[in-house]
Amino acid sequence: MGMITPLVRAVTATRLHDMALTGLAATLGAWVAPLGSAVGGAVAGAVVVAALRLAMPKGDWLSEGERLGAPETPRIVEDRTVLDRLPLPVLLLDGDGVVTFASAEAHALLDRDPVGEPMATVFRAPAILAAVERVLSDGADETVEFTARRPRRRYLRATVRALAGKTRAVLALADVSEVHRLDAMRMDFVANASHELRTPLAAITGMVETLQGPAKDDGANRDRFLGIIAREAARMARLVDDLLSLSRIELQANVAPTAREDLRAIVAEAVSATSPLAAENGNVLQVALGDGPLEVRGQRDELLQVFHNLISNAIKYGGGDRPIEITRVEQPEGWIGITVRDHGEGIEPSLVPRLTERFFRVNKRESISRGGTGLGLAIVKHILTRHRGELRIASTVGEGSVFTVRVPRA
Numbered sequence: 001m002g003m004i005t006p007l008v009r010a011v012t013a014t015r016l017h018d019m020a021l022t023g024l025a026a027t028l029g030a031w032v033a034p035l036g037s038a039v040g041g042a043v044a045g046a047v048v049v050a051a052l053r054l055a056m057p058k059g060d061w062l063s064e065g066e067r068l069g070a071p072e073t074p075r076i077v078e079d080r081t082v083l084d085r086l087p088l089p090v091l092l093l094d095g096d097g098v099v100t101f102a103s104a105e106a107h108a109l110l111d112r113d114p115v116g117e118p119m120a121t122v123f124r125a126p127a128i129l130a131a132v133e134r135v136l137s138d139g140a141d142e143t144v145e146f147t148a149r150r151p152r153r154r155y156l157r158a159t160v161r162a163l164a165g166k167t168r169a170v171l172a173l174a175d176v177s178e179v180h181r182l183d184a185m186r187m188d189f190v191a192n193a194s195h196e197l198r199t200p201l202a203a204i205t206g207m208v209e210t211l212q213g214p215a216k217d218d219g220a221n222r223d224r225f226l227g228i229i230a231r232e233a234a235r236m237a238r239l240v241d242d243l244l245s246l247s248r249i250e251l252q253a254n255v256a257p258t259a260r261e262d263l264r265a266i267v268a269e270a271v272s273a274t275s276p277l278a279a280e281n282g283n284v285l286q287v288a289l290g291d292g293p294l295e296v297r298g299q300r301d302e303l304l305q306v307f308h309n310l311i312s313n314a315i316k317y318g319g320g321d322r323p324i325e326i327t328r329v330e331q332p333e334g335w336i337g338i339t340v341r342d343h344g345e346g347i348e349p350s351l352v353p354r355l356t357e358r359f360f361r362v363n364k365r366e367s368i369s370r371g372g373t374g375l376g377l378a379i380v381k382h383i384l385t386r387h388r389g390e391l392r393i394a395s396t397v398g399e400g401s402v403f404t405v406r407v408p409r410a
Contacts, residue, residue: 089173093119097132100167109173111151123148128158135160135169145176155180185358192359196239196373200232207232235371242375246358249302249382256388260410261303263294263336267326270307274315282321285311289328294336295410302383309376310340310403316370317362318342318400331406339404347395355393356381380405 080101083090089106091099097119107113114122119132125146135142139162148154157174207225215221271285278285296303307326314324322343331337347355347362354360359374361367367374377391384391389407 091171092167093169095168135162200236203232204229239373242373253386257299261298261300266303274311278315281315283315284323287326296407297410298387306380306383309380314342318344334409336409337406341402343400346397
């Protein structure tokens with residue numbers, strides 16, 4: 001009885017169109033079996049056919065033949081270990097929009113583990129929630145940008161793709177905050193540059209129209225008007241020169257200079273070039289660079305511009321009849337530091353971080369009257385960034401300001 005039950009199940013599971021083949025196998029088994037065991041041979045043949053049929057995935061001889069004859073296709077396996085190693089924040093969502101998996105990068109971006117949370121609690125931005133809903137309902141892929149406010153304000157780009165199975169969607173995130181910041185800087189730069197150029201152009205245009213019109217024969221005021229035109233034209237020339245310098249430096253920002261230069265000689269040349277302005281303003285330039293080599297890898301003209309700008313600023317805004325000190329300061333191993341100190345009115349602490357912004361001026365009227373373009377410290381910052389160095393600024397109201405240039409030693 002124990003032997004017959006499996007046989008009955010096997011024969012019952014066999015489809016009708018396979019019965020003929022099963023009977024043929026049983027007959028063949030009985031024929032080839034030794035005398036006296038024909039029944040056993042028949043049973044053995046039937047069992048073999050039924051077992052083969054049950055072992056087939058579809059239980060179908062024709063389907064099994066097609067499967068064996070078809071080219072092998074790769075299996076798609078959801079390997080979350082691979083997703084966890086991707087350099088992108090990745091989230092997997094089920095059909096209800098609940099996070100079922102978050103990669104390590106997603107944990108870092110969100111500053112928490114979002115697994116088990118619905119998308120409405122992970123992100124509160126309507127754009128991404130609507131995109132996920134459309135992907136889950138329609139199966140269409142979506143790419144959207146939105147603002148995430150937790151754990152801090154950032155601009156993110158989300159690419160949502162539909163999947164088949166228990167996992168219904170995959171969401172890849174990219175932080176594009178830097179792109180938005182650069183776009184905003186570019187628009188501000190264009191607006192500020194246009195404004196800075198428009199002002200002297202308007203002054204020049206007005207003076208020319210005056211000389212061509214009402215003051216055509218006014219010899220007494222002609223020289224005064226021509227002086228204004230010359231002054232505004234010189235201002236425009238300085239602005240254009242600074243804009244071109246800044247553009248040129250930014251184009252080479254990722255190319256570090258390789259030439260060896262002596263900062264001692266560069267500082268001496270900058271001091272010599274600014275001495276006439278210092279003498280006119282009553283300032284004394286005091287240089288104390290100490291002993292020892294001051295060799296760095298850099299581009300001579302750019303490093304000269306750094307110290308020329310810093311010393312010129314100290315003369316213009318550090319007050320007249322006051323000393324300006326250019327000294328070497330101790331730095332960690334492998335670095336050289338040189339400071340430019342003035343003893344002027346100083347700068348409010350809240351304004352110090354903005355000093356290297358383009359066109360930023362603590363006192364715009366005074367800066368323009370002294371020939372400033374608002375780009376000097378921005379140029380210094382970009383030059384030092386290219387030289388893998390940095391500019392540090394410290395200021396105390398009523399005592400003056402200290403600008404420290406730090407560059408790697410050659």
